[in-house]
Amino acid sequence: MPASSRSQNAATCQPVLPFEILFAITNELADDRKTLLVLLLVSPSFNKCALGHIYREICLSPNSPLGLKDGPRFRRLLHGIETNPGLRFVRSFAFRIIPCFTYKKDNTNQILRVIPLLHNVRRLSLDFAPPEGAGCAILPLIPRSAGLTSLALHQHLCRPGDLIRLRERHPMLTSLTVTSGPLLADAAVQPSTFPNLRSLGLLVEDILRITSLPSLLDLSVYGTVDVAAARHIVGAFPVLRTLSLSVDPAFGAISSLTAGLPRLEYLSASVDVHDIGTIPGDYARAVSAPAQSKLKYLRFRTSNHSYNYDDVRFVFDSVKTMVVLDMILDFEELRFTRDLAQPSKLARRSSKAWSQWWEQEEEVVECAVLKYESSRTMVSGHNL
Numbered sequence: 422m423p424a425s426s427r428s429q430n431a432a433t434c435q436p437v438l439p440f441e442i443l444f445a446i447t448n449e450l451a452d453d454r455k456t457l458l459v460l461l462l463v464s465p466s467f468n469k470c471a472l473g474h475i476y477r478e479i480c481l482s483p484n485s486p487l488g489l490k491d492g493p494r495f496r497r498l499l500h501g502i503e504t505n506p507g508l509r510f511v512r513s514f515a516f517r518i519i520p521c522f523t524y525k526k527d528n529t530n531q532i533l534r535v536i537p538l539l540h541n542v543r544r545l546s547l548d549f550a551p552p553e554g555a556g557c558a559i560l561p562l563i564p565r566s567a568g569l570t571s572l573a574l575h576q577h578l579c580r581p582g583d584l585i586r587l588r589e590r591h592p593m594l595t596s597l598t599v600t601s602g603p604l605l606a607d608a609a610v611q612p613s614t615f616p617n618l619r620s621l622g623l624l625v626e627d628i629l630r631i632t633s634l635p636s637l638l639d640l641s642v643y644g645t646v647d648v649a650a651a652r653h654i655v656g657a658f659p660v661l662r663t664l665s666l667s668v669d670p671a672f673g674a675i676s677s678l679t680a681g682l683p684r685l686e687y688l689s690a691s692v693d694v695h696d697i698g699t700i701p702g703d704y705a706r707a708v709s710a711p712a713q714s715k716l717k718y719l720r721f722r723t724s725n726h727s728y729n730y731d732d733v734r735f736v737f738d739s740v741k742t743m744v745v746l747d748m749i750l751d752f753e754e755l756r757f758t759r760d761l762a763q764p765s766k767l768a769r770r771s772s773k774a775w776s777q778w779w780e781q782e783e784e785v786v787e788c789a790v791l792k793y794e795s796s797r798t799m800v801s802g803h804n805l
Contacts, residue, residue: 655681
């Protein structure tokens with residue numbers, strides 16, 4: 422038999438690894454982008470598996486000084502994009518243009534070429550001001566086949582009513598954040614409009630147009646929350662577990678929220694006052710009113726740079742369920758826990774495109790809860 426025939430037969434008889442094994446191999450290399458790029462050239466099977474990892478999650482900020490490689494990456498993505506086989510693997514796509522830095526306006530035009538090709542995207546985050554006249558055209562560009570579950574729009578002006586049409590195109594939406602608007606129509610939004618939503622972030626004007634959404638667990642409010650707005654939130658979202666208030670709220674509003682939300686566990690708010698010594702005491706009185714409170718974690722931001730430890734201790738003494746308190750000052754971030762005599766300094770958190778604000782603290786809080794409950798059990802055992 423000729424040598425060429427023997428080599429050809431050997432090649433055809435080589436065993437082919439199952440796709441599951443190839444995927445497991447590439448899965449171990451999920452964070453090694455350089456090796457994944459090499460695997461693209463090994464074989465068609467490895468090419469498909471590697472593409473899935475390379476394109477599964479894309480986060481780009483082309484003009485960010487912290488992401489110097491994002492500009493070239495974005496240009497490579499645009500090259501031959503209409504025939505790019507990797508786009509069908511994209512499950513998460515985040516694109517951000519920072520307004521305070523110089524950037525090419527063409528970037529915001531080019532993103533309009535990308536969005537219609539994300540046929541299988543599940544999570545989409547867009548943080549940029551669209552070109553003039555294109556703001557209302559972006560949402561319809563999202564393919565109906567995407568099965569979108571999470572959408573975040575920042576600096577993105579839409580017409581009132583676009584949100585309703587968005588829900589009609591993407592009924593599986595469970596997480597929605599829109600920080601510019603108003604986005605909802607003047608008419609009140611009924612519970613059936615967003616039956617699957619669990620996380621929501623909207624301007625307070627839009628939130629006031631939602632009559633009821635009993636399934637909502639996580640709410641972020643952008644804008645000033647007064648007592649009337651707090652009462653509306655309590656009535657519309659009765660089972661909230663987490664709540665974030667972006668603007669300095671009245672302490673009366675916080676009292677209304679905590680008293681009316683018995684399942685609330687995580688609370689974040691900004692406090693723009695100068696007498697830091699009064700803040701913890703006021704917060705303690707505001708959050709400790711209901712005896713059935715489940716509040717575990719409290720975070721507040723302030724423009725000051727000092728604190729009174731006695732007042733912080735008063736918060737823990739007043740709110741029996743709380744185990745972690747974070748104080749975000751001008752020049753540092755401090756974390757107080759129920760069992761520590763002094764605070765620890767927090768490292769600056771890296772912003773993650775897909776994590777909720779409270780998810781970054783959840784592991785620490787739950788560990789603190791277990792530690793606190795264990796210490797209570799030991800104390801009870803000694804008292805027996």
